[in-house]
Amino acid sequence: MKKHTILIAGASGVVGAAALEHFSRLPDWNVIALSRRAVPLPDGATHISVDLTDIAACHRAALELTHVTHIMFAALFELPELVAGWRDPRQMAVNEAMLKNLLDAMEPQARGLRHITIMQGTKAYGGHVEPAPVPAKERWPRHNHQNFYWLQEDLIRSRQKNAAWTFSILRPQIVFGYAVSSPMNIIGAIGAYAAIMREQGLPLHFPGGGRYINGASDSRMIAQAAEFTATHEIAANETYNVVNGDSLVWPDIWGSIAERFNMQQGEPVPLCMTEKMPAQEALWSQIVKKYDLKSLTLAQLISSSWEFTDRALGYGTENLADSVLSPIKLRQHGFANCYDTEDSLHDWLELMQKNRLIPR
Numbered sequence: 001m002k003k004h005t006i007l008i009a010g011a012s013g014v015v016g017a018a019a020l021e022h023f024s025r026l027p028d029w030n031v032i033a034l035s036r037r038a039v040p041l042p043d044g045a046t047h048i049s050v051d052l053t054d055i056a057a058c059h060r061a062a063l064e065l066t067h068v069t070h071i072m073f074a075a076l077f078e079l080p081e082l083v084a085g086w087r088d089p090r091q092m093a094v095n096e097a098m099l100k101n102l103l104d105a106m107e108p109q110a111r112g113l114r115h116i117t118i119m120q121g122t123k124a125y126g127g128h129v130e131p132a133p134v135p136a137k138e139r140w141p142r143h144n145h146q147n148f149y150w151l152q153e154d155l156i157r158s159r160q161k162n163a164a165w166t167f168s169i170l171r172p173q174i175v176f177g178y179a180v181s182s183p184m185n186i187i188g189a190i191g192a193y194a195a196i197m198r199e200q201g202l203p204l205h206f207p208g209g210g211r212y213i214n215g216a217s218d219s220r221m222i223a224q225a226a227e228f229t230a231t232h233e234i235a236a237n238e239t240y241n242v243v244n245g246d247s248l249v250w251p252d253i254w255g256s257i258a259e260r261f262n263m264q265q266g267e268p269v270p271l272c273m274t275e276k277m278p279a280q281e282a283l284w285s286q287i288v289k290k291y292d293l294k295s296l297t298l299a300q301l302i303s304s305s306w307e308f309t310d311r312a313l314g315y316g317t318e319n320l321a322d323s324v325l326s327p328i329k330l331r332q333h334g335f336a337n338c339y340d341t342e343d344s345l346h347d348w349l350e351l352m353q354k355n356r357l358i359p360r
Helices: 014-024 055-062 089-106 148-160 186-199 219-231 250-260 273-290 298-302 305-313 328-332 341-354
Strands: 004-009 029-035 046-049 070-073 115-119 166-172 174-176 216-218 238-242
Touching: 004 014, 014 029, 014 174, 014 219, 055 089, 070 089, 070 219, 089 148, 115 148, 115 219, 148 166, 166 219, 174 186, 174 219, 174 341, 186 250, 186 273, 186 298, 186 305, 186 341, 216 219, 216 341, 219 238, 238 328, 250 341, 273 298, 273 305
Parallel strands: 004 029, 004 070, 029 046, 070 115, 115 166, 166 238, 174 216
Antiparallel strands: none
């Protein structure tokens, strides 16, 4: 009999999908994926369809989840205007409500619950409000701005005081992973952009802004960190940056992306993907037919990730501040995994090509 049963809420997203794959490979874990829409399931995993904004649906689902010992909450509600939504009170309220609805339903039923993982990110350091000091550290006081991170964190801290379970908060940076129709899948957006440029006979221009130092988090490592924090006492009620460990300057790895698509690297040409790329649906349809890709529209594949990609690449900002998260605390507590960010990028592009979502 397996020791643990994890419920992964938000299993259709980039982080949730990686967690689903990771925990399904572990011999002592039962894995339950929770999302509104169906997701591809690894061997042994099961799926439950729940809208976390529906209180009654959460309580009905919890009746079947009494054996859950761990929850990874990777569910996320994003408004169509992604960046503007980060400060929108409605978006904050919905994200708080989704976690509250799940906790309200699960706590009375899952009496053996031992650990809950929730996700934050670089916005915890206020980088979308003002430049954050480098490197950003978990021990700093909370940045004074409104954010659903704080609503969820306050909720889970208040519940934990009287509970037998502990929690961990993970803060990745730009997440590299695999998902379809995710609002923040930069891998899919870059792959589709490259394919469209190539089909037009153009070199691969860098569409972003100026040079700045950034970082990334491979979704596989986030899943590994979630396992570590869920099973080690030192991680109880702690917050961790979860980053690959190296640095990322987009123009410096752009040439390797051009090579993958057998393209010439062009000069930087700033391009607002949010405005320009949705107009390429007709060309994308031709690409899908020409390369025998899965029959998805560009909108179905990329969703609102164009806007996230514009921001990540620094479009429209020549002097964007460096954004670096310190990985030291997690390493000092015993988690030593790391990823080469350039290799990570190509791993996920390769998987999208293998699965016929973007052309080779």
